[in-house]
Amino acid sequence: MAFIMEQVTDTYNAASLSVLKGLEPVRVHPGMYTDTRNPNHIAQEAIDNSVDEALAGHATHIKVTLLEDGGLCVEDDGRGMPIDVHPEQGISGVELIMTQLHAGGKFSDKNYTYSGGLHGVGISVVNALSNQMIVEVKRQGVHCRMCFESGRKITDLLTLGQIPKKQSGTFIQFHPDQQFFDTVDFDIPKLMATLKAKAVLCPGLTLELYQPLTDSVTSWFYPSGILTYFEAQLSEEVILPEPAWTGADEAETCAVQWAVAWHFEGNPVLAESYVNLVPTEQGGTHVNGLKAGLCEAIRQFCETHDLLPRGLKLKPEDVWSKVNYILSTKVLKPQFLGQTKERLMSKNMTQYVSRVVEDAFSLWLNQNMQAAEALTEYLIDIAQQRLKQAKKIVRKKVGSGPALPGKLTDCTHCYDQDSELFLVEGDSAGGSARQARDRDIQAVMPLRGKILNTWEVASEEVLASQTVHDIAVAIGVDPGSTDLSRCRYGKVCILADADSDGLHISTLLCALFLKHFKPLVKDGRVFVAMPPLYRIDVGQKVYYALDDVEKDRILVGLSESDQNRASVQRFKGLGEMNPSQLRETTMAVDTRKLVQLKIDETDTDDQMLDLLLAKKRSEDRRTWLEEKGDLAQSA
Numbered sequence: 001m002a003f004i005m006e007q008v009t010d011t012y013n014a015a016s017l018s019v020l021k022g023l024e025p026v027r028v029h030p031g032m033y034t035d036t037r038n039p040n041h042i043a044q045e046a047i048d049n050s051v052d053e054a055l056a057g058h059a060t061h062i063k064v065t066l067l068e069d070g071g072l073c074v075e076d077d078g079r080g081m082p083i084d085v086h087p088e089q090g091i092s093g094v095e096l097i098m099t100q101l102h103a104g105g106k107f108s109d110k111n112y113t114y115s116g117g118l119h120g121v122g123i124s125v126v127n128a129l130s131n132q133m134i135v136e137v138k139r140q141g142v143h144c145r146m147c148f149e150s151g152r153k154i155t156d157l158l159t160l161g162q163i164p165k166k167q168s169g170t171f172i173q174f175h176p177d178q179q180f181f182d183t184v185d186f187d188i189p190k191l192m193a194t195l196k197a198k199a200v201l202c203p204g205l206t207l208e209l210y211q212p213l214t215d216s217v218t219s220w221f222y223p224s225g226i227l228t229y230f231e232a233q234l235s236e237e238v239i240l241p242e243p244a245w246t247g248a249d250e251a252e253t254c255a256v257q258w259a260v261a262w263h264f265e266g267n268p269v270l271a272e273s274y275v276n277l278v279p280t281e282q283g284g285t286h287v288n289g290l291k292a293g294l295c296e297a298i299r300q301f302c303e304t305h306d307l308l309p310r311g312l313k314l315k316p317e318d319v320w321s322k323v324n325y326i327l328s329t330k331v332l333k334p335q336f337l338g339q340t341k342e343r344l345m346s347k348n349m350t351q352y353v354s355r356v357v358e359d360a361f362s363l364w365l366n367q368n369m370q371a372a373e374a375l376t377e378y379l380i381d382i383a384q385q386r387l388k389q390a391k392k393i394v395r396k397k398v399g400s401g402p403a404l405p406g407k408l409t410d411c412t413h414c415y416d417q418d419s420e421l422f423l424v425e426g427d428s429a430g431g432s433a434r435q436a437r438d439r440d441i442q443a444v445m446p447l448r449g450k451i452l453n454t455w456e457v458a459s460e461e462v463l464a465s466q467t468v469h470d471i472a473v474a475i476g477v478d479p480g481s482t483d484l485s486r487c488r489y490g491k492v493c494i495l496a497d498a499d500s501d502g503l504h505i506s507t508l509l510c511a512l513f514l515k516h517f518k519p520l521v522k523d524g525r526v527f528v529a530m531p532p533l534y535r536i537d538v539g540q541k542v543y544y545a546l547d548d549v550e551k552d553r554i555l556v557g558l559s560e561s562d563q564n565r566a567s568v569q570r571f572k573g574l575g576e577m578n579p580s581q582l583r584e585t586t587m588a589v590d591t592r593k594l595v596q597l598k599i600d601e602t603d604t605d606d607q608m609l610d611l612l613l614a615k616k617r618s619e620d621r622r623t624w625l626e627e628k629g630d631l632a633q634s635a
Helices: 024-028 040-055 093-099 122-128 188-201 226-233 285-304 316-320 348-367 369-391 427-436 466-475 500-516 518-522 548-557 560-565 579-587 604-613 615-631
Strands: 061-066 072-076 130-139 142-149 158-162 169-176 206-211 216-220 239-250 254-263 271-275 323-331 420-425 442-447 491-495 526-529 534-538 541-545 567-570 594-596
Touching: 024 122, 040 061, 040 072, 040 122, 040 169, 040 188, 061 188, 093 122, 093 130, 093 142, 122 130, 122 169, 188 206, 188 216, 188 226, 188 271, 226 239, 226 254, 226 323, 239 348, 239 369, 254 285, 254 348, 254 369, 271 285, 285 316, 285 323, 285 348, 285 369, 316 369, 323 348, 348 369, 348 541, 420 427, 420 466, 420 500, 427 442, 427 579, 442 466, 466 500, 491 500, 500 518, 500 526, 500 604, 534 548, 541 548, 604 615
Parallel strands: 061 206, 271 323, 420 442, 420 491, 491 526
Antiparallel strands: 061 072, 072 169, 130 142, 130 169, 142 158, 206 216, 239 254, 254 323, 526 594, 534 541, 534 567
């Protein structure tokens, strides 16, 4: 969490404001739109447009060419970009797509059911960050061309000639601009891996890479898709089941396909996930759903057949640690974390994938008893090894000084770096949190009322507050101390209501840690939990929203009939949630959202918190609120 305070001077007025137009924002801040280490991501943006045509059933072949002068060409046999004039903008579809951010055909379900490019910025970003770009379109019986330099049009859309009406497609050639990238050399192995993966995930699509320097052509075509690729990757490994377990499902607004196998020797060698054929290297909600579905199916199978030794509980890491998987999902309107789309954030995908995988895997386990028993025996052995290792490590106790606070419900046994302390607002929420927690690794300590504003209190005096004293004893670190050797938890999580009072309490606790426990913050151990403010019920489906903006987005994304029967509940506080809801939304590792408290490298955090919390700054605070108050966003 970083706080930044702007310096206001007499010369700061409306004339000082800059308005960036067209593609200027991309060239000014390229890192907000792409990975600037090398141009692979902008190549992927161009390739994804062609792949989206294949997903929509309009393309069967994509050719990528690495030019000798450092450029790259992408050519497909899809429908071709629109070449007619846009009725409102007064320019051709090609020019609109290439020169305007947030302009494209993927905002409407009529053009693409599923697509990887959703923001309407991908190919225009490629144009903005390229010295030269040439676009050729074959469509409606004509062959057209348009040229650009540094994002600006240098020729109109010119007709090169007539062609048979059956011919169609788009050709893109671009040269990355050196000033925006650490290197303009493409990472060829990674590019080849991307093309191969898209061929795997889109059966029937041929992708081809031509390298003139070596006069070599590599092509990928997988008529049977995932299973062939998955088994080829693990052909020399000992896996269970053999062959790998595969499955698929398709719903109204999403679809999923997977292949899974457990590794018996060494670590897993394959863990890949995709959304609309876009690789999600950081996983996301779809991977969380796969993990939850596999774990629940195996737990139920073990319980039904009484396979678990007395006192043993299978944990998610027991099931997941040796899994090789490839997961491909298609989502109508996916929400990604950032423009590079490395992590899926669509919350409904966790529930959907989890339910589908759990049902399918439960059926497979009961239909393949011999393989299922061999697998569960292996996973039980992993769990027993974990318990043996845990018994060797005694949980840190307070060797001297005051005893642990009475309201602290501690976790049992685990590695310290895996344990978590939840500082929960109120006794009611504390009771729910105790029932919702994972007893092995999660401790809960409820806090009554608003904590003291400790910003102007010296560290040697702050322990006069009983609440601060209890927090310090529970954590095992004294205020102002730099010694973390006795710290008892890997994470300290602030869990307060999602309303304005809860945000105030979170701010006061953040100030406490930044002022008196700064080494904990620098070590990355302090987090703020993000509980939902709303619950939305639509028949059997349940959605959670962090705030009004997310609530409105969920409602808009529903069909008209679902909107009419949607029931919206606003939580007055964490105490209104039952333990299962609190576990799913806020405490379970697979489904929760934590925001890490960080210190800004420019040291503006202390300045901003001093302005917000110091009593001596009341007049400065009043002036700041008068000048900046209209910029505040409602909670």
